[in-house]
Each structure stands twice: as structure tokens, then as C-alpha cells.
Amino acid sequence: MTDPLLELRSVNKSFGPVQVLHDVDFRVYPGQVTALVGDNGAGKSTLVKTIAGIYRADSGDFAFDGKPVTIHSPKEAADLGIEVVYQDLALCDNLDIVQNMFLGREATSGGVVLDELTMEERARTTLASLSVRTVKSVRQSVASLSGGQRQTVAIAKAVLWNSRVVLLDEPTAALGVAQTRQVLDLVRRLADAGLGVVLISHNMVDVLEVSDRITALYLGRVAADLPAKESNLSQIVELITAGRSGDIGIPAATAAESA
Ligand SMILES: Nc1ncnc2c1ncn2[C@@H]1O[C@H](COP(=O)(O)OP(=O)(O)O)[C@@H](O)[C@H]1O
Ligand SMILES: [Mg+2]
Numbered sequence: 001m002t003d004p005l006l007e008l009r010s011v012n013k014s015f016g017p018v019q020v021l022h023d024v025d026f027r028v029y030p031g032q033v034t035a036l037v038g039d040n041g042a043g044k045s046t047l048v049k050t051i052a053g054i055y056r057a058d059s060g061d062f063a064f065d066g067k068p069v070t071i072h073s074p075k076e077a078a079d080l081g082i083e084v085v086y087q088d089l090a091l092c093d094n095l096d097i098v099q100n101m102f103l104g105r106e107a108t109s110g111g112v113v114l115d116e117l118t119m120e121e122r123a124r125t126t127l128a129s130l131s132v133r134t135v136k137s138v139r140q141s142v143a144s145l146s147g148g149q150r151q152t153v154a155i156a157k158a159v160l161w162n163s164r165v166v167l168l169d170e171p172t173a174a175l176g177v178a179q180t181r182q183v184l185d186l187v188r189r190l191a192d193a194g195l196g197v198v199l200i201s202h203n204m205v206d207v208l209e210v211s212d213r214i215t216a217l218y219l220g221r222v223a224a225d226l227p228a229k230e231s232n233l234s235q236i237v238e239l240i241t242a243g244r245s246g247d248i249g250i251p252a253a254t255a256a257e258s259a
Contacts, residue, residue, distance in 0.1 A: 011060030148179025218243030
């Protein structure tokens, strides 16, 4: 089995008196989609933001490419090649696709400011490399895009920067059936291109279909970390709602104590 690209060991995170993550172990493998599932409030977004350097873990170890690292800011995460696509897509309606994809990043290459044509070309090739064909022009304003296209642009923005790990927090939550399909296909292609992909989703059918591994969080603890092939819908639903299923999951006593 390949080594994880990103590995977290025994991560704890509290907000004031409330402990949200308890000794969380989490691994992301290159070329795989790792689904992160759990009920509302289980700690999924907190875990993602801790990986993204937005929150700082109270304790725990991080390794990237097998080497110990610290991630204390979004910049440190980005320098490692970790990118996050958030639930509430941070795209600006009044700007076009190219402007959005380069927003907030110095559009420079080796200290040289990139010109509009170069940025346009990079936006176009990135979308093409993701086999995105539904966007007509990269000079279209984002306001004119459908929900699925917006999600696609947000994902393309995340992979524009030689990223190696992409975390997607509920990328299909607001999408219809056809658009969800497009985004799931794109998620799969990111992994097939060798990226380590983390997918948070409430749709367990989608999760089972698109992911290679499933990590289930229950009240801030890892209830299970298993290959998607070896799991099924009812088992995952049990892990999410009860923290355990059959022989796997959190011992009842531990679950009761943290509830
Ligand atoms: N910034 C914060 N301050 C205080 N509590 C927080 C903060 N962010 C999240 N929480 C709490 O942490 C728990 C997990 O939240 P979250 O990570 O958003 O869960 P999920 O994404 O799985 O729904 C919730 O009880 C939530 O209220
Ligand atoms: Mg969340």
C-alpha cells in the first residue's frame, strides 16, 4: 500500500471549554479520494480548517510526504500544496473566471507579473486538464455560471497552484443531480491525476461511489477508517449516527463519556 501524503496523529482541538476533536488520526493518500463523513457537529469542518492552517491544533502530529511538519497558517498549508474548497464558495460574482482564479494570489511567475493573456491561458488549460467542457469562456462573469460550474471553477482555482492535497467541504450540497454528477466526476479525476482528495459529503451514495477510503467521525472521534469497498450504506449510517457498527467503531463507554 502507498504511504500517506498527509498524516495526522492524535490531533486534539478545543474551542474554549468545548473539545471538538479527540485524538483524531487521519490519513490522505495520493491518487485516492478519502471521504470524511459524520453528523452535523461531528467536527468535519474543524478538522479541515485545522489541516488548512486556519485553526491550530492543541496537540497532535502532522506529517507530509512522511516528514514532520507544522501547519500554523493558511500560507504554510498552501506552501505544502494543501488547498481547500469551502462550502460557501469564496468566489466573487462581479469578477470573471480568470479574475476569480487568480484572486488573492500574486499573479507572478518567478517574480514576474503575469499578463492577462498568460493568466487567461492558465485558467483555460487548467479547466481543460480537468476535462471541464461546460464553461464557454474564461472571461464569463461568475454571476452567469450555474452552481455546478461555480463549484468547478472553485476546484480549478484550488488545483491551479500545483496542489497535492485538495479538501472539498460539501462540494455538492447545493447542487442538482446533473451538476452533482459533474462535480463527482471531477473529484474522481483529481484523484486519478495523483492528488490526495478529501471529500466531505452528506450523500452516502455519492461517498460510496466516488471514494476509496472512508473516515467516519462521531462526536469528534474517529469511529472508523476503512476502505470504501469493504463498507456499505447501512454500516456507514450506523457509524455516523451511533459511532459504531458491528465490530468496528468507538467503544460504547468512550462514546457515552464524550456525548
Ligand atoms: N469557531 C468555533 N468556536 C466554537 N465552537 C465551534 C467553532 N467551530 C465549530 N465549533 C463547534 O465544534 C463542533 C463541530 O463543528 P464542525 O466542525 O463545524 O462540525 P461539522 O462540520 O462536522 O458539522 C460543533 O459543536 C460546533 O458548534
Ligand atoms: Mg461542516
